Amino acid sequence: MKVALFGQTGQVGVALLEGCPKVQWICADRNRAGGDLREPEKVYQWLLDTRPDAIVNAAAFTAVDRVPENYDEAMTVNARAPAAMARAAKALGAYFIHLSTDYVFDGSGVKPWEPGDKVCPINAYGKTKAEAEKRIAEETDFFTILRLSWLHAPGHVNFVTSFCKRLQTQSEVSVVDDQWGSPTAAEDVAPVIERLLQNFQNQCPVIGIVHFANVGFCSRYECACEIVDQLQKLGVSWSQGKRVLRAKTSDFPAMEPRPCNCRLSTAEFTKKLSFTPRSWQEALRETLTQYD
Numbered sequence: 001m002k003v004a005l006f007g008q009t010g011q012v013g014v015a016l017l018e019g020c021p022k023v024q025w026i027c028a029d030r031n032r033a034g035g036d037l038r039e040p041e042k043v044y045q046w047l048l049d050t051r052p053d054a055i056v057n058a059a060a061f062t063a064v065d066r067v068p069e070n071y072d073e074a075m076t077v078n079a080r081a082p083a084a085m086a087r088a089a090k091a092l093g094a095y096f097i098h099l100s101t102d103y104v105f106d107g108s109g110v111k112p113w114e115p116g117d118k119v120c121p122i123n124a125y126g127k128t129k130a131e132a133e134k135r136i137a138e139e140t141d142f143f144t145i146l147r148l149s150w151l152h153a154p155g156h157v158n159f160v161t162s163f164c165k166r167l168q169t170q171s172e173v174s175v176v177d178d179q180w181g182s183p184t185a186a187e188d189v190a191p192v193i194e195r196l197l198q199n200f201q202n203q204c205p206v207i208g209i210v211h212f213a214n215v216g217f218c219s220r221y222e223c224a225c226e227i228v229d230q231l232q233k234l235g236v237s238w239s240q241g242k243r244v245l246r247a248k249t250s251d252f253p254a255m256e257p258r259p260c261n262c263r264l265s266t267a268e269f270t271k272k273l274s275f276t277p278r279s280w281q282e283a284l285r286e287t288l289t290q291y292d
């Protein structure tokens with residue numbers, strides 16, 4: 001099975017190439033026509049020329065705070081290009097897996113979001129991702145939108161590595177305690193996508209929107225405390241004697257708004273794919289053991 005992959009250098013993209021070597025991945029070169037998502041028509045043409053059986057889109061403009069000043073570019077990369085991929089998938093009879101985010105929700109309440117809940121993004125990044133979901137469904141019926149939460153992977157910029165960087169130079173680090181979600185290892189997303197591709201190959205594809213995250217919920221503050229605890233147990237010298245302080249999202253008014261409730265319900269995912277993810281603490285430990 002030939003699978004076109006976009007975003008091969010990102011957290012999930014790298015995890016896919018390393019974790020699913022049996023899949024015949026074809027990646028467009030970002031510096032050539034068809035590989036730059038700022039040019040959706042060229043992406044479309046590259047797909048028609050390449051004729052994959054399936055398409056996985058792990059690429060996105062993910063720098064949340066930079067989206068407002070680059071809104072048109074982010075909308076092209078995050079929504080217009082995925083719509084072009086969906087259109088190509090339809091033309092080829094190919095299956096399309098697109099990655100989306102908890103940030104399509106407004107973050108209200110405390111209940112985990114179900115895949116069918118109403119999307120209502122509160123920041124510009126979320127708006128581009130919600131727009132993608134809508135456009136993809138308009139272009140093709142043969143898709144899976146996999147919504148993910150708080151991704152981390154060693155060697156990439158994310159909450160976990162950014163916090164570790166601050167911890168190395170500060171004795172006290174403030175972290176918000178009013179944003180809730182599930183830290184999720186990019187490495188754990190790879191077998192999920194592989195399973196989705198297998199289901200497609202076995203002619204029982206999972207169609208529609210699915211939520212995936214490591215099991216359990218925490219606040220960013222609780223996640224930071226867990227990081228310090230695990231680093232100390234691993235004997236990492238720069239974590240010793242450090243303190244995590246509680247802060248509020250409103251303490252950082254210059255940043256783009258962040259949804260407070262990012263809990264994703266994975267019940268439907270577990271049922272449809274017969275797959276129980278590991279806990280967020282276990283997955284976090286693996287990222288931390290590879291942190292340098």
Ligand SMILES: NC(=O)c1ccc[n+]([C@@H]2O[C@H](COP(=O)([O-])OP(=O)(O)OC[C@H]3O[C@@H](n4cnc5c(N)ncnc54)[C@H](OP(=O)(O)O)[C@@H]3O)[C@@H](O)[C@H]2O)c1
Nearest residue numbers: 007009010011012036037059060062099101148149150151
């Ligand atoms: N990070 C999170 O916490 C999180 C949470 C929930 C959902 N998600 C979603 O999950 C997916 C994967 O996220 P991630 O964290 O793995 O992303 P990431 O590490 O930020 O990687 C983004 C990828 O997109 C590529 N890309 C960006 N602009 C591009 C363009 N114009 N043309 C071609 N490629 C371009 C990047 O290429 P370069 O390396 O060349 O820039 C990189 O390969 C995204 O859809 C994201 O929205 C992420």
